[in-house]
Amino acid sequence: MTGDAPPRHPGAGRFDWSGAPVAGDDGAVIGALIIVVVLVAVIPPLVVMSCAGIAAGLGWLLKADVDESHEGSELLDLNT
Numbered sequence: 001m002t003g004d005a006p007p008r009h010p011g012a013g014r015f016d017w018s019g020a021p022v023a024g025d026d027g028a029v030i031g032a033l034i035i036v037v038v039l040v041a042v043i044p045p046l047v048v049m050s051c052a053g054i055a056a057g058l059g060w061l062l063k064a065d066v067d068e069s070h071e072g073s074e075l076l077d078l079n080t
Contacts, residue, residue, distance in 0.1 A: 070076060
């Protein structure tokens, strides 16, 4: 029996349930990489900078409040 073999499509050695060609499907990978970069490289610095701003604001508010409530104390002169 010398018949013609059926034509092979790209990725014929691999099986995919969707039936679509497997090779060259990088669209979902690019999206996942963008999400990972945002989660690792963008969000942590934003959180750190936000916390630094909150800490600076609280420090300024609390120092001003303590300076007003302890007006005239000799200990305020030591705290420069």
